[in-house]
Amino acid sequence: MSLPQEIPWLEKASSAERGAATRQDRAAPGRVNLLRISWLRPLLVSRWPQFLVRAVTLAGFVFAITAGLLGSQVGSHNFAIIFVWIAWWTALKLVFIPFGGRSWCSVCPIPLPGEWLQQGGILEKGRRFGLNLRWPKRLRNSWLQSNGFLLIGLFSALTLTDPRVTGWVLLALFALAIGLSLIFERRAFCSYICPIGGFTGIYARTAPVELRVLDNAICAAHIEKTCFQSCPWGLYPVAFRDSSACGLCMECLRACPKDNIAVNLRPFGSDLTQPGSRTRLDAAFLTLVMLGSAITFAAVFTGPWGSLKSAAFAIGSLAWLGYAVGFLALNLLALPGLFTLTVWVGHKLSGAKLPLRQMIAEQSQALLPLGLMAWIAFTVSFALPKLSYILGVVSDPFGWGRSLLGAAATRWSPDVSGFSSILQVILLFTGLLWAGRVIRQRSWPVLVFCLGYSLTMLWLLVG
Amino acid sequence: MKMIRWLQRAVQFSLPSLAVLALVVIFIPSPAAAAIPTDRTFHIEARRFEYAPATLTINPGDRVTLELTATDVVHGLSIDGYNLEVTADPGQTARLTFVASRQGSFRFRCTVTCGNMHPFMIGKLEVGRNTLLWKGITLLGLALAAGMWRLRK
Numbered sequence: 145m146s147l148p149q150e151i152p153w154l155e156k157a158s159s160a161e162r163g164a165a166t167r168q169d170r171a172a173p174g175r176v177n178l179l180r181i182s183w184l185r186p187l188l189v190s191r192w193p194q195f196l197v198r199a200v201t202l203a204g205f206v207f208a209i210t211a212g213l214l215g216s217q218v219g220s221h222n223f224a225i226i227f228v229w230i231a232w233w234t235a236l237k238l239v240f241i242p243f244g245g246r247s248w249c250s251v252c253p254i255p256l257p258g259e260w261l262q263q264g265g266i267l268e269k270g271r272r273f274g275l276n277l278r279w280p281k282r283l284r285n286s287w288l289q290s291n292g293f294l295l296i297g298l299f300s301a302l303t304l305t306d307p308r309v310t311g312w313v314l315l316a317l318f319a320l321a322i323g324l325s326l327i328f329e330r331r332a333f334c335s336y337i338c339p340i341g342g343f344t345g346i347y348a349r350t351a352p353v354e355l356r357v358l359d360n361a362i363c364a365a366h367i368e369k370t371c372f373q374s375c376p377w378g379l380y381p382v383a384f385r386d387s388s389a390c391g392l393c394m395e396c397l398r399a400c401p402k403d404n405i406a407v408n409l410r411p412f413g414s415d416l417t418q419p420g421s422r423t424r425l426d427a428a429f430l431t432l433v434m435l436g437s438a439i440t441f442a443a444v445f446t447g448p449w450g451s452l453k454s455a456a457f458a459i460g461s462l463a464w465l466g467y468a469v470g471f472l473a474l475n476l477l478a479l480p481g482l483f484t485l486t487v488w489v490g491h492k493l494s495g496a497k498l499p500l501r502q503m504i505a506e507q508s509q510a511l512l513p514l515g516l517m518a519w520i521a522f523t524v525s526f527a528l529p530k531l532s533y534i535l536g537v538v539s540d541p542f543g544w545g546r547s548l549l550g551a552a553a554t555r556w557s558p559d560v561s562g563f564s565s566i567l568q569v570i571l572l573f574t575g576l577l578w579a580g581r582v583i584r585q586r587s588w589p590v591l592v593f594c595l596g597y598s599l600t601m602l603w604l605l606v607g
Numbered sequence: 608m609k610m611i612r613w614l615q616r617a618v619q620f621s622l623p624s625l626a627v628l629a630l631v632v633i634f635i636p637s638p639a640a641a642a643i644p645t646d647r648t649f650h651i652e653a654r655r656f657e658y659a660p661a662t663l664t665i666n667p668g669d670r671v672t673l674e675l676t677a678t679d680v681v682h683g684l685s686i687d688g689y690n691l692e693v694t695a696d697p698g699q700t701a702r703l704t705f706v707a708s709r710q711g712s713f714r715f716r717c718t719v720t721c722g723n724m725h726p727f728m729i730g731k732l733e734v735g736r737n738t739l740l741w742k743g744i745t746l747l748g749l750a751l752a753a754g755m756w757r758l759r760k
């Protein structure tokens with residue numbers, strides 16, 4: 145039985161540590177097992193509610209692709225742009241991630257066709273299909289996702305505003321997910337490529353939801369490990385040390401014959417302050433890329449600099465090249481460099497005896513609440529003034545000028561600016577406060593890095 | 608001794624006390640500026656996705672006239688928090704006069720779809736001191752102090 149060896153984190157954890165982590169989870173305060181709630185349990189255990197939501201998201205996804213490719217070229221009148229970049233993207237950052245971690249993945253349509261092919265059925269499993277190869281070991285990390293996110297940043301101004309391009313990007317994600325699921329086993333695309341998955345995965349560690357095993361010993365004695373066999377992601381719940389990899393699809397609890405799995409509500413940020421929690425360098429880099437992207441998005445989309453907007457938009461031009469160099473310098477040099485410097489200084493001051501690499505990885509956890517709050521603040525600033533577009537495209541999704549709901553639907557625009565700026569300030573304050581509670585080893589220089597970041601975001605958003 | 612410990616506890620940055628402090632900072636009224644209101648006129652050139660100048664600085668109470676000239680396609684202008692709108696046809700100049708009654712930093716945006724980046728065609732109207740920015744800086748300072756306090760131990 146070589147199962148547990150296939151899970152990267154498990155390889156690294158000693159058996160004593162594994163036991164400790166789980167026992168601690170069970171004893172941890174402030175957990176509420178949602179499966180104990182009698183009306184909620186059947187909703188999670190049955191495949192039907194999830195399937196219905198997935199059917200809706202899949203239909204919406206296909207519709208968005210169609211509207212993007214065939215509908216009006218004017219972004220603000222096209223369902224694809226407004227539903228993907230205003231409605232869905234806002235919901236992802238304001239609701240799904242902060243309150244549910246990777247919960248979006250449990251209803252995401254992108255991997256569904258591939259998964260159905262893989263398991264040879266939709267609700268029930270039939271004959272497996274596909275090559276079922278193992279994902280290369282060298283790529284079992286988040287470097288690809290970081291690169292994906294950098295690509296998004298480089299082309300964001302076009303992708304976010306051009307319905308055709310949005311349509312093609314969605315279609316490409318779809319094709320890639322299906323293609324990879326036919327070549328590699330399980331959700332290789334979701335775990336190692338999907339940039340959305342990278343985004344939700346790292347911030348899931350701050351979220352108040354977790355799926356965990358109740359009693360380790362029961363799992364150890366259960367030879368078949370049906371949870372592992374049935375996990376579409378190829379994960380083994382006993383090994384969970386944080387929530388970054390679990391897509392909350394609930395297949396494990398459906399497969400567990402011993403009812404040994406809990407879906408817990410927990411305090412915000414539990415994964416970050418837990419004594420044994422660790423991060424790898426690739427996750428630290430992804431975290432930094434998220435910080436850099438938030439700054440860039442805020443500057444391009446909510447700032448008053450017209451030439452920056454034109455540069456980001458005119459892909460291939462000299463101006464765009466300048467933008468690309470600046471963006472990459474920020475993400476590959478400035479932020480990682482500054483962060484490493486502050487960690488190093490803090491390291492020297494505190495006299496902690498850890499390798500620098502590990503210090504960087506550990507301290508980068510403080511950047512998770514910081515970045516999450518910065519993204520939420522940016523989203524509030526970005527999306528609130530545009531919510532009125534949503535009614536417009538519901539009424540006329542292809543932007544062909546035939547309004548289903550009447551002209552009133554397109555003229556509604558509430559004034560939320562005052563409230564929105566105050567909210568952004570409070571969010572950035574919360575982010576820095578929270579980051580300060582996650583920093584380790586009395587490393588105050590890291591706190592200064594966080595302060596600098598928050599001040600920059602503050603200036604970009606309400607300055 | 609008891610007194611000292613009590614004091615220590617009092618200044619400790621517990622979350623509820625921080626939240627109260629933060630709300631006080633946010634909602635404390637800021638002193639009104641005392642500049643004498645004047646008449647001001649700005650010529651703004653609007654071309655695809657930018658206003659030039661993009662940042663206008665005035666004092667509260669000023670009577671502001673904006674002369675908006677569109678150089679390529681039709682553009683508009685409306686200011687967040689002010690209920691105003693003006694549009695200018697290509698090559699034409701449109702005028703808008705208003706009294707800047709509200710203090711703070713406000714974004715103004717294009718109101719006529721003018722191309723891909725139209726939803727992000729933005730400028731800034733700064734009316735007096737941007738108190739919200741300063742409140743934000745104060746709050747971040749507070750968060751820094753709380754963090755330092757925790758790391759000190």
Ligand code: SF4
Nearest residue numbers: 249252254334338341
């Ligand atoms: S990782 Fe990406 S494709 Fe996979 S479920 Fe999550 S969001 Fe969807």
Ligand SMILES: [Cu+2]
Nearest residue numbers: 682717721728
């Ligand atoms: Cu315009």
